[in-house]
Amino acid sequence: MHGVQGYMYPNEVELQWSILIVLYPYITGLVAGAFILASLERVFNVHVVRPTYRLALLTALAFLIVAPLPLQLHLGHPERSFEMYLTPHTTSAMAMFGFVYLWYLMGILLLEIWLDYRKELVLRWRASRGFARQFYGVLTLWSDNITPAALALDDKVGRIVTIIGIPSAFLLHGYVGFIFGSIKANPWWSSPLMPIVFIFSAMVSGIALVMLMYIALWKGSGRRISMPCVDTIASYLFYAFLVDFSLEMVDLIHRIYEADESFHALDFMVHTRLFLSQIVLQLLLGTAVPLTLLALTQIARFTDRARLRLYVVAGCLTLVGIFAMRWNVVIGGQLFSKSFLGYTTYKMQLGTREGLLPSVFLMILPFGILWALVKLLPPWPEGSEDASRHASAARG
């Protein structure tokens, strides 16, 4: 019945968490990773990646806005979700995550974006009329204080926010890892490494996303891509990927060596039901190939054009690979029985609330929001050659 092999406890046959719950760690991971990239410039003074600073923040915001949506769609009673804020159970990682999310959105991301864009917003507020004026008035909190001293203060405060933001970003996605890693009932999930693995795979996916967005946006609007910028981002992607890969290998080797009671059941699952998503998509296409391509660009010499193409391929495969990793954690953790005697099948629906179509929509939505944000708050660094498209085009 229902694609069951062996024995599953009767209540386990249907999966509890669907593709929506795969999306959620994927999206929050992109947020955390994008933010870490932005912080490279701000806190660690890696000025060569300055062109991506604002873009990374906007990307993080676009995805963070969408992050709660798969959760809401999944809940049996989404109208009660506010209860997590009213009566949070302090022993529940899920409840505490609600506050981490709120803190990160309001206290870090929105504040940092606001501080960075404030001068432009105030200028627009002063220059506009009617509805636009109301709109910008709200965005600036009706303060037009943009004296050089005020802006210098903004810069200082912004730096502090970014510094606090780095551990906050780790907390944001580490917490998601902990939500899975703290479940002793599930040996596929239960691991102290889980938050760390999630953090590093988040960094990998976020850096890859911002790199791709930078290339796509700059190329799409006719602006010249800064190769030193992209090269640096790609090298950070490579190093983060190495760490992520090593962590996952440590977990794997540990499992194989200790071979506890769950090992044979999990091993069988990986070789059968999870073969395509784990071995092919995550390990081969999603990790080994991008790592090799990135390593090649570090070792061998390529033309700018060739390198850019390699980065795009590596970036896209990375995004697929990290998605596959989330899939393997969430879905994989539910395909085997807690009796270790059987397996079930995930029957993904198409058009229902938790089906494939809403998931595809939710993955496209952040790009739509990002497009709107880019229109509203252009990410081209102020005063740089990118700020004026005509200047770039004239230079050829």
Added chain:
Amino acid sequence: MGGFKNGSHLLRVVVFCAAGVAVFLVARQVAVPKDFGKYGHYRAGALDDARAKPVVFAGQKACGECHTDIVELRKTSKHQKVSCEVCHGPLAKHASGDDTTTPKRPDGRTACLTCHLKNVSKPAAFPQIVLKDHADDGPCSACHQPHNPKIS
């Protein structure tokens, strides 16, 4: 105060956040049920909700209040500890008088075979029969009184 003037916009952020916290605290007062937290991190009324579910099986003691003759019959029976509703089904409504229709008598075979049909996984000491070796046709009640089944 130059410093304060420079940070006037930041003050607005602080005020905005403070307002948010205030709204949250008010919402909490309003929306959290008053009996939440009485015994632990849950709504105490949930205990009452759990207790208020309707009873479907009356229980052996309830049957004995009226059917004293059957109680007497079962006193020396192997089935003494088998609750009436195992064979007769849920009868709380009958015991309370809410349902005055006469409950349907179980047929003299299905209920018996549910327990006594041979199955290799049952404990060996439990009385089981293989149908073809044990008067295959006809109801069990033809030979066994269900309330005191031993054939002396």
Added chain:
Amino acid sequence: MDQSRRDFLLQTGKAIILTGAASIAWDAVVAGAPETAPNYNMADHWWAMIIDIEKCIGCGTCVRSCKAENNVPLDAEHFRTWVERYVVNVDDPEHPQVDSPNGGYDGFPDLGNLSPTMKTFFVPKLCNHCAHSPCVQVCPVGATFVSPDGVVLVDKDRCLGCRYCVQACPYGTRYIDPRTNTVDKCTLCYHRITKGLQPACVETCPTNSRMLGDLKNPNDPIHEYLRTHKVQVLKPQMATGAKAFYNGLDGTVR
């Protein structure tokens, strides 16, 4: 007045009062009214269950009774209690064959003759009402909890349907009721035990292989039972404080 008349009045008075009290209690018991038995005090009880594997005959009456008593969905994917059948080859104990057709609702078909190295038995499963329950630990809003008398319950009015608790239960005893989109599970028939009745599964088990116990009541037979039998809980390594004690539990049971 003389002794015999006084005695008569005393006896009559007692009878009237007792009948009155009994009828009130009886009404409460049978009508399923919200009020508990007049003297039910949560602090006096700490509920537990005993399952005697050596007596279970896999008839499935407990499964049917539970579904009837508690309005559980009748399909094969939602059970508050179910029965498993184990077939173990003693030469290969790490790979028992386990099945639970429709949770044991319709009993089990006979396997016929087994080879001499096989042993087979039934294992009823239900919520273990863990004292250190991992499902309670992870609930984000306090919609599931351990009651003061030791029963793990669900508040259907607060449950979000996030299913975190279903993931956290090591025993697979929780499920989402598709009709309410909230979590449901065995409540130890809380509406019955607070009125002095037995849970439906205990009441209707024909071999008395299920027994309700009150660990706080010094006169409860559970204390003597635990002292004189070798009992185990399921997955003791999880340290959940499970309170469903199995007598005769084989080491192969998962």
